[in-house]
Structures are given as C-alpha cells and as structure tokens.
Amino acid sequence: MRECSQCLSDVPDESCAACPSCGAPLAPPDQAATQAANQPDGGLESATAELRRFRRQFEERAIALSESALRRAERALSSAETQLRRATIMLVDLCGFSRMGTQMNPEELSQLAARFYKICSDCILSRGGFVVKFIGDAVLSVFGAPVAFDRDTENAVYAAIDIRERFRQLYDPPGPGRAVSIGLATGEVRSGVIETPAGKTYDIIGDTVNLAARLQGQAGENQIFVCARTREATERQFDSAPTAPLKLKNISDAYIAYRILDEKPAPAPRRVFESSFFGREKELEALRSLLVRAPESNAPVQTAIISGEAGLGKSRLVHEAIQRSGVGDRTIRWEASPAGAEILLHPVMEWLRREMRLAPDAGADDVELAIRAHLGRVTPRADDTDAQTLEYVFGTPRALQTFRGVPPERIQRNLFAILRELILAHGGSKGVVLIVDDVQWLDALTLKFLEAFAAWTGPAATAPAETPSAAAAPSAATTLILIFRTGAEPPAISKPAVSLNLQPLSESERQALLGQLVGTNALPASVRDLILSRGAGNPFFLEELTRLIRRALIEQLAPDGESLKEQIASLLPVSLVDVIQSRIDRLDLRTRQVLQCASLLGVEFAFRLIQLFDVVREGLDDQLQTLRALRYLDELAAPDPTTRDILYYFVHGLYRDVAYATMLDEQKRALHLALAQKLETAFADRLREYQELLAYHYAHGGDARKAIYYLIKAADHQAGLGGESHALKNYGKALELLRAQPPSP
Ligand SMILES: Nc1ncnc2c1ncn2[C@@H]1O[C@H](COP(=O)(O)OP(=O)(O)O)[C@@H](O)[C@H]1O
Ligand SMILES: [Mg+2]
Incomplete structure (x- = not known):
C-alpha cells in the first residue's frame, strides 16, 4: 500500500494519481523500484556484493537505513x-x-x-x-x-x-x-x-x-x-x-x-533568581535528608509530594534543596504545561528529545538512529524491542508497522519498563532524582507511569543479583519529587516519604524578603506595610508588587507620605493574578503581542518557534530584550545544545496563563491557526510525532478539516498506547466538528 507524502494517509488503490484524502498528486507506485530495475547493469554487478555487505551491516543490527540512503550507497558503490x-x-x-x-x-x-x-x-x-x-x-x-x-x-x-x-x-x-x-x-x-x-x-x-x-x-x-x-x-x-x-x-x-x-555538559540550571532564599528551614531539611539518604534495598523509590498555591515557592524550594544537597548532576526535571496536557507523554517526549539531542529538523531516519544510539549509550542491555517501543511513541513508520495489532497494554508495559531503565541509569549507583513540576497539568499516561514508578520496589528483590555492577542497582536511593498547585487532585501515591503543603512566609521572613527586594531605595514605612499586608506571605506576590510600585515611582507619583500611600493603595491589585494582569496591561501593544504569541508555545520556548509568528517578527529581538529587562521573561543560561537556539521562559507559569487569557477568542484562533500551519511545514518529516500538537492547534485555530484529520490520527496513536481517556476525548471532538460540517455535495 502507498502512503500520501502530503497527509500521510494510506492510499489503498494502486491506480490513484491523487490522494483521496487531501488531493495531493501521488508518485506512481514503486517508482524507486522501477528506477532501480531500469538502471544499466554496468558497475552495479561488480558492486552488488559490497552493497549487500553495506546493507547487511545495518540490517543485522536492525538499524534503520532509509531507502534513499541505500540508493545513494548503490550509486556510490557501483561507480567504477x-x-x-x-x-x-x-x-x-x-x-x-x-x-x-x-x-x-x-x-x-x-x-x-x-x-x-x-x-x-x-x-x-x-x-x-x-x-x-x-x-x-x-x-x-x-x-x-x-x-x-x-x-x-x-x-x-x-x-x-x-x-x-x-x-x-x-x-x-x-x-x-x-x-x-x-x-x-x-x-x-x-x-x-x-x-x-x-x-x-x-x-x-x-x-x-x-x-x-x-x-x-x-x-x-x-x-x-x-x-x-x-x-x-x-x-x-x-x-x-x-x-x-x-x-x-x-x-x-x-x-x-x-x-x-x-x-559538553547540558545547560546550567534554568532559572536565575532575583532574591536569596528565606525561611522554609523545616521543609528544606525534610527534602535534604530524603535526597542524601543512604542507598536502601527494599524500597528503591521514595516520593516527596509538595503542594501549595501558585507563587508560594514550591519550585524554588525544590531547586534550593537540590542545590544544597549537591545532587544536581543526577537530577532529571520534567515540566508539565497546559498545552502539553493534551499530548500523551508530553514531558517525557521533551526530555527524550533533549537527551537524544534530536534537532527539530531531523527526519524519521534520524529519530531511529538517535533512539538506538541513545539506548546503546545509556542502557546497553536494551534490545531491539525496547528501541522499537520508543520508535512507536515517536510514530516512526517502521515501528507502527511492526506493532500493528499488538495489544496496547503490552506496548505500554514495554514502554514503562524502558522508561524506568532510562531514568534509573541517569542516577548511576547513587540513585536518580526525578522532579516533576506542575503535576496538575500532566497527561494521563505520564501520570500513570509515575504512579507505577513510585510503587516500584526494585528488580525482584529475592533473586540473587546476577550482575552486581549493573547500572540500575536495586540499592540506589531513587527519589521522585512531585510538585502541584493546591486545588488540583493529588497524584495517587501511597505513603509518600515526605509530604509538604507550603504555607505563607512568616512575618519576619516577609520583612526580610521585602527588605532585599526593595534594596537601598527605601520606601516609606507605610508603603512597606501596605505591600506586606497585600502580599499575604506569598513571595511571588511580594516580588510582583514591588516591581509594580517601583515602576509607578519611576513614572513620577507624588513622593510624599500619606498621599503616596493612598495613591499606591488605589493602584495595588488585590490578588496575584491581578497584579500580573495589570503588569501585562501596562505593556505597549506590540510588546504585549510578543508575550501573547509566546503563551501559545508554553512556559519555555525557543526563539526559532516564536519567530514563526509573522505578526511579531519585526523587531522581535528588541521586544524580547524589553520583556527580559522588565522581568516578564528570561533567557536560559545556555543555548539549546543541539540547535544553539536561544531558549526563553516566562518568569512564572502564571505569566503564561494570564498572557494567554488576555487575548480575545478571535485573536487566539488566528494565532493557533498560524502556528499550526507553520509547525506543519516545519515538522513535515515527522508529522506523526507531532500530530497531537497539530490537532491541538488546528482545533483551537478553527480549521475543522485539518483538525478532524489530526484529531483522529492523534486519537489512534493514543489508543495504541493505552491512552483511552485522551483517545476518547479526541474522537469525541472530531465527531463534534464533523457534525458541524456542512453536508458535502
Ligand atoms: N522562600 C523564598 N525566599 C525568597 N524568594 C522566594 C521564596 N520562595 C519563592 N520565592 C520566589 O518567588 C517566586 C515564585 O516562586 P516559585 O517557586 O516559582 O513558586 P511556585 O512554584 O510555588 O508557583 C520566585 O521568583 C522565587 O524566587
Ligand atoms: Mg512552580
């Protein structure tokens, strides 16, 4: 059966000249084979043995070699x-x-x-x-x-x-x-x-x-x-x-x-913090003793759960604990995001792409090579099935073919086992620390994996160890840290070793933090008190209020005692979201637009991606620098190791959320649609890997035809991995869109 190179749908009828799904012209059947057969036999004869050897080298190890590479080899090896x-x-x-x-x-x-x-x-x-x-x-x-x-x-x-x-x-x-x-x-x-x-x-x-x-x-x-x-x-x-x-x-x-x-080592820690860390001694100590504990044999995965309102300092607390325990080099960080919630295994895929240094312009062949090389490097025990299981998740055509008809539970079981291996290998004999931030946005399959990972008690503990030096030794002190916002359903982890619900900073800690934020240009005591009482012991709220006031002072408010306090009181928003909202409102139109485009990409985004939006391309660099200077965004300490691309991040996930919410529906739709079209072109060689993302943006972008197509493809893929809830939801959405379509002539 042929496949349309444009929309990837199967074309059952050999005689079709155009794709029945999308209408794109089709290459005649087996053009490649015909061409090869017609080639004059000249040097080919003498080289076939070498060509066979070339082919065999890769095939015996089941290493993917594209048809085009084989044809090129054929040509090279047959030239006299x-x-x-x-x-x-x-x-x-x-x-x-x-x-x-x-x-x-x-x-x-x-x-x-x-x-x-x-x-x-x-x-x-x-x-x-x-x-x-x-x-x-x-x-x-x-x-x-x-x-x-x-x-x-x-x-x-x-x-x-x-x-x-x-x-x-x-x-x-x-x-x-x-x-x-x-x-x-x-x-x-x-x-x-x-x-x-x-x-x-x-x-x-x-x-x-x-x-x-x-x-x-x-x-x-x-x-x-x-x-x-x-x-x-x-x-x-x-x-x-x-x-x-x-x-x-x-x-x-x-x-x-x-x-x-x-x-070369991976980029330095992503965040740069403005202020030193105050308070939270008990929490730090609880985490520290978990992180530096001696290896244990019977319960290899210990879990810490950290919850609290946005801005209370959950992510920062974990960051500090990791730094102070000196375990940064065996830490893995996964971050969930609102857009990723629709994508099966989203943080896992992002992690794998980073680890495998998969360039955005890599093709399906490169994906297979990268997966196999990565497995070989990280867990030499991995076999062909392990590689193909990962390839299946990335949607490479060969793996899809191989696993056709294989029950989803089986693929899922394989996948969970290989992911666990990869994670454990990261920590070596000391044990890995896996941090998952913003768990409230995790997709169902990643969550299921984490629940299984937390419950895992190590390789059959009774069996005598065959290879005592194996990387994933049962004695490692593996730690899982889950961070989520209050209000979300807590992950189903039985008996976490540490469970912390963060509370506002104490009175003296607030004073100390504010003292540092305000610095030498002291504010009148009355204004300080106002900020402290508004800030409600939320360090992020305190930071943002201080920024707002500093800005207001620069814009020349009357700087005297009581009237200043009144003016500021009238200006100070009452909630954290409001203060962010009002900071975003203060931006000029074009700068705000950059922030809004970025909000479609996630909390972290690459310059290469935001540049895809035509509406902001002009002067983009300057706008990004402005946003950095005002601390809406920041830039990662090191560029992406594979692409050398500059990576930006919103200083807090709430900024992304609020920036997204400031757009009118019509504006959102236009941007989603523009992005979907650009991504479709950018990822033309790996559409199967990105079909969930495309489904998401096309669905929000209002292109019903494309949305239906990708929703169904995405749902098929999700069902194949045992992600029923996602699959059902996407089939449902596709059906809804179909029903709303005018009847075809
Ligand atoms: N204990 C603390 N001392 C000083 N600054 C803090 C503290 N906790 C958090 N912050 C600051 O507050 C902001 C929000 O913290 P973050 O960890 O991102 O919040 P959360 O993850 O709970 O939403 C960050 O800029 C961080 O540096
Ligand atoms: Mg956080």
Whole structure:
C-alpha cells in the first residue's frame, strides 16, 4: 500500500494519481523500484556484493537505513571510479592485544576479539558510520562515505565516545585487552570499490586514513585523539584539550592533535533568581535528608509530594534543596504545561528529545538512529524491542508497522519498563532524582507511569543479583519529587516519604524578603506595610508588587507620605493574578503581542518557534530584550545544545496563563491557526510525532478539516498506547466538528 507524502494517509488503490484524502498528486507506485530495475547493469554487478555487505551491516543490527540512503550507497558503490570525498576516518585499536597472545589461549583470544568487534560495529553503525574492515586488533571505519549523512564528523566522535564508554563500563581498571585507543581524522579520502587479489572490495585510501592511524598510535588507554579539522567541526559539542607536540611518521613538523575529553555538559540550571532564599528551614531539611539518604534495598523509590498555591515557592524550594544537597548532576526535571496536557507523554517526549539531542529538523531516519544510539549509550542491555517501543511513541513508520495489532497494554508495559531503565541509569549507583513540576497539568499516561514508578520496589528483590555492577542497582536511593498547585487532585501515591503543603512566609521572613527586594531605595514605612499586608506571605506576590510600585515611582507619583500611600493603595491589585494582569496591561501593544504569541508555545520556548509568528517578527529581538529587562521573561543560561537556539521562559507559569487569557477568542484562533500551519511545514518529516500538537492547534485555530484529520490520527496513536481517556476525548471532538460540517455535495 502507498502512503500520501502530503497527509500521510494510506492510499489503498494502486491506480490513484491523487490522494483521496487531501488531493495531493501521488508518485506512481514503486517508482524507486522501477528506477532501480531500469538502471544499466554496468558497475552495479561488480558492486552488488559490497552493497549487500553495506546493507547487511545495518540490517543485522536492525538499524534503520532509509531507502534513499541505500540508493545513494548503490550509486556510490557501483561507480567504477573511486570518488574523492570529505569524510571522517576512525581507527579503533584494542590496547595490548598482540602482547596477550602469549598469555591467553586461542579460544580466549578469539572471544576477546569478537567482543571488541561487536562493540565497535554496534557503536559505529548506530551512529551512521560504516565498518570498512577489521585489521587484526583494529577496526577501520568511515563516516561520510560511501554515503554522507548530516553531521558525520560529530557522529564519528560520538561513536568513539560510545565505544570508550562501553569499555569503561566493562573493565575497571583498564589494562591490556581491557581498553581501546582511538584516532580520528577528517579530510579528503578516495572511497570506492577496488580490485584486490581476494576480489572486489570497498576501501578508503588517502592521507586522512594514514593520519587517523598515526593519531591512534599516539593515543593511550581509553584516549581519543583527533586532528584539528575533526575538532573544529565538533567543538560546539565536545570538550577537548590540545596534546603535547607529537612526532608523527612522514610529518616533519611537530603535530598538535586534540584529545577528546567528553561531551559538553547540558545547560546550567534554568532559572536565575532575583532574591536569596528565606525561611522554609523545616521543609528544606525534610527534602535534604530524603535526597542524601543512604542507598536502601527494599524500597528503591521514595516520593516527596509538595503542594501549595501558585507563587508560594514550591519550585524554588525544590531547586534550593537540590542545590544544597549537591545532587544536581543526577537530577532529571520534567515540566508539565497546559498545552502539553493534551499530548500523551508530553514531558517525557521533551526530555527524550533533549537527551537524544534530536534537532527539530531531523527526519524519521534520524529519530531511529538517535533512539538506538541513545539506548546503546545509556542502557546497553536494551534490545531491539525496547528501541522499537520508543520508535512507536515517536510514530516512526517502521515501528507502527511492526506493532500493528499488538495489544496496547503490552506496548505500554514495554514502554514503562524502558522508561524506568532510562531514568534509573541517569542516577548511576547513587540513585536518580526525578522532579516533576506542575503535576496538575500532566497527561494521563505520564501520570500513570509515575504512579507505577513510585510503587516500584526494585528488580525482584529475592533473586540473587546476577550482575552486581549493573547500572540500575536495586540499592540506589531513587527519589521522585512531585510538585502541584493546591486545588488540583493529588497524584495517587501511597505513603509518600515526605509530604509538604507550603504555607505563607512568616512575618519576619516577609520583612526580610521585602527588605532585599526593595534594596537601598527605601520606601516609606507605610508603603512597606501596605505591600506586606497585600502580599499575604506569598513571595511571588511580594516580588510582583514591588516591581509594580517601583515602576509607578519611576513614572513620577507624588513622593510624599500619606498621599503616596493612598495613591499606591488605589493602584495595588488585590490578588496575584491581578497584579500580573495589570503588569501585562501596562505593556505597549506590540510588546504585549510578543508575550501573547509566546503563551501559545508554553512556559519555555525557543526563539526559532516564536519567530514563526509573522505578526511579531519585526523587531522581535528588541521586544524580547524589553520583556527580559522588565522581568516578564528570561533567557536560559545556555543555548539549546543541539540547535544553539536561544531558549526563553516566562518568569512564572502564571505569566503564561494570564498572557494567554488576555487575548480575545478571535485573536487566539488566528494565532493557533498560524502556528499550526507553520509547525506543519516545519515538522513535515515527522508529522506523526507531532500530530497531537497539530490537532491541538488546528482545533483551537478553527480549521475543522485539518483538525478532524489530526484529531483522529492523534486519537489512534493514543489508543495504541493505552491512552483511552485522551483517545476518547479526541474522537469525541472530531465527531463534534464533523457534525458541524456542512453536508458535502
Ligand atoms: N522562600 C523564598 N525566599 C525568597 N524568594 C522566594 C521564596 N520562595 C519563592 N520565592 C520566589 O518567588 C517566586 C515564585 O516562586 P516559585 O517557586 O516559582 O513558586 P511556585 O512554584 O510555588 O508557583 C520566585 O521568583 C522565587 O524566587
Ligand atoms: Mg512552580
């Protein structure tokens, strides 16, 4: 059966020239196959063996290789001439292998070599590289030939790090036969099928290959040496250090190479706070003792539940507790949002995309590669089903096909198991801390997963541990922290270890906080008292009131005693939402519009996305800077590691909510529609992954036809994962829209 490339619907009739669903013209059936069959047989014959090898390398490990990549490989491997291409060459060597010949029997030696080959080829292939040949105790591979993908050099370095990681995990301490040395070089190579006494075979030759070999020769145990070009192409992603000048064969000058240290760390903590933290000692202590507790064996997941009104300081409290306990590097943070509530597994997907460094313009092939590489890196025990389960969630065509007819409960069970593995692996042997903020907006499936995760008591505790060094050791002190606003239904967690309901700050804490907020430009005592009583011990309310008053003072109110107090009293809103509302009202039209567009994107958003709105594109940079200066928004400390995109966030979720609410229905509809259309184009290669988001924006954007289409697609996907409540709701909405449609002619 064919599929429409425009709307992705199945086209049952082979004779159709246009898609029956959307009317887009269709490619004739199996155009690719026909083309291939018609190709003159010339060089193809001689290269089929190599092509088969190319195909097999990936297929045996079930690594997705797109048809287009195969066709490109076919072309490259069938051309009689070798091609000159820019590529990255990697030579991996098993340290001290030749010396071991005397100490081990042949059986042991070949087992060791086989394991080495397997690790190397798994890591190379899963990053889109090609294994050229095994040479004794070394593996030669190429990235960027015979087929080039995006980011080949970067992938080569990732593969090197993956291999090194696998060896580090397997063998501690390293030593002969227990470590690798790796050399990488980027440059021109001759690539193609060449004649050898043993027959035709694919090979790469050139100075770049020699350079990679020389660099490998200089690298010590578990070291990765790269040339200047490789480093230059990847320095955004990896930390590196120059080597001492090296003496390389056939290179007259001393050669400076670079040693790859590691992937660069993820961005710094997202929020920058204006004031120091006051009070909450008891709560901090409760969280701290939970976070730094000794590993335990019988109840691996301990839960803390934190509730309170908006602005009382729930998120900040957890942030402080994490900082003070020094567990930031084994913390995962998931954030739910109002728009995400409609999207199954929304915070999980966002987390995975970040972890896998999935660029927004990646295609379905890249998604599969990224998933497999990520699993290989994080939990080497993961198998093919695990990978396909994640692919299913991302909606890749192959996984959808594979799981057709598989009961949703089974997919869900697999999914929950693999998510748990990925989460636990993040904490290593000390135990991970998973923070889920704004739980009141979680989608049903993420909530269900978290409830199962909290109730999980570790791998069958009675069984003797097979692999004591396994990453997800049952003795880790795994902690789950759930934060939600008062008024929402609490998650069904039985016996949380810590349960905190935040109360307003005490009188003295309010004084101290206000003192700091106001700073040196002291306000008259009467105005201070007014703020303190209005602020009701809510730190966010206090902050916002202070901002409002500061602004008012700048705008020249009569600055004398009683009349000032009266003027301010008349100006001061009575609730937190009102104060935010009045701060938003004070913005000029264009700046407010930027805030409103952003409110459709979520509490956190990328510059790339807000720029999609035509209405605000002009002068957008300036408006964003204004909003930052006035603290409606802020900018993340570091840009997105994959896209280098600047990320912004509303200083508080309430700002997003209020900004959204300030729009008239007509305005909202227009923006949702514009965004839906832009996203549809931007994510053209991964529509299945984003169909829930598109359904949401089209439904709010009033395009009934598109909305119905995506609502049904989204509901199908949700039903397939066992998200019945979401599916039902979306089918219901689609039906409602259908009923409202004029009868078709
Ligand atoms: N104990 C505190 N001391 C000082 N500032 C605080 C305190 N608690 C919260 N804040 C500030 O109040 C604002 C709102 O806090 P936040 O944690 O986002 O609230 P919540 O998560 O409860 O909605 C933030 O700017 C934060 O820095
Ligand atoms: Mg919060």
